[in-house]
Amino acid sequence: MDIVLASGSPRRRELLERAQLNFTILSVDIDETPLDNESPTDYIERMVATKADAAIQQLSDTSQADHDSLTSPFIILTSDTIGVLSDGKTVLVKPVDREHAYSMWQRMSDSVHEVWTAVQATQVQLLPKAERNPSEHTQCLQIINQQRITERTEVTFIPLTTQMMSNYWDSGEPADKAGGYGIQGLGAAWVSRINGSYTNVVGLPLAQTLALIKEMTEGSMDTVNPL
Numbered sequence: 167m168d169i170v171l172a173s174g175s176p177r178r179r180e181l182l183e184r185a186q187l188n189f190t191i192l193s194v195d196i197d198e199t200p201l202d203n204e205s206p207t208d209y210i211e212r213m214v215a216t217k218a219d220a221a222i223q224q225l226s227d228t229s230q231a232d233h234d235s236l237t238s239p240f241i242i243l244t245s246d247t248i249g250v251l252s253d254g255k256t257v258l259v260k261p262v263d264r265e266h267a268y269s270m271w272q273r274m275s276d277s278v279h280e281v282w283t284a285v286q287a288t289q290v291q292l293l294p295k296a297e298r299n300p301s302e303h304t305q306c307l308q309i310i311n312q313q314r315i316t317e318r319t320e321v322t323f324i325p326l327t328t329q330m331m332s333n334y335w336d337s338g339e340p341a342d343k344a345g346g347y348g349i350q351g352l353g354a355a356w357v358s359r360i361n362g363s364y365t366n367v368v369g370l371p372l373a374q375t376l377a378l379i380k381e382m383t384e385g386s387m388d389t390v391n392p393l
């Protein structure tokens with residue numbers, strides 16, 4: 167079954183490539199600003215659902231030829247990664263600037279936070295051409311199944327100094343990452359231990375995502391995890 171990874175994250179693409187899956191990429195751009203007092207669960211579930219809706223809208227708006235390049239039904243994968251402080255309420259997203267990064271890192275220093283990644287698989291099918299209403303773009307695609315998982319990993323940071331924070335921000339690595347760090351990059355130096363999935367921290371819990379796809383495709387993905 168065809169898979170569309172609706173994500174602009176190079177990490178997610180690289181992780182899915184490791185599973186030797188064939189998939190296409192679709193970049194979706196949504197407003198990821200948390201709502202006032204929005205819980206981590208509500209935020210992350212809203213993000214993956216909104217990204218899926220945006221992907222369906224984009225696929226519906228494209229030309230007929232784009233539809234024909236995908237075999238119906240197909241799966242749209244969306245994902246979102248956040249940090250959550252030990253209060254269980256504070257959501258850590260991508261830093262808007264240096265000061266925002268510092269404010270997150272000061273609360274993550276010498277303590278444990280969690281990284282949550284939600285993955286939503288939305289199975290859609292193309293409506294028969296006779297039933298499509300081009301003016302109602304979302305009616306080109308019909309959702310036939312939707313499943314979501316949220317994986318959590320505990321991450322322990324070492325004590326951070328202002329100099330460490332300044333050097334890390336200047337590296338440029340923090341800017342596009344939840345919590346302002348990349349465990350797969352320079353940020354690894356700040357992590358003393360993790361408890362849970364490593365790929366989940368990077369941005370896609372790979373084993374769990376492959377199991378989700380396999381469950382949705384009813385075993386037709388027997389080779390999905392060749393290892």
Ligand SMILES: Cc1cn([C@H]2C[C@H](O)[C@@H](COP(=O)(O)OP(=O)(O)OP(=O)(O)O)O2)c(=O)[nH]c1=O
Nearest residue numbers: 173174175246247343344347348349367368369
């Ligand atoms: C904690 C952590 C996050 N990240 C990244 C994964 C995600 O790409 C990013 C969190 O932002 P997201 O909004 O989840 O993802 P994105 O904006 O990069 O891509 P898209 O919304 O199009 O799917 O942080 C790392 O690369 N390493 C890490 O250690």
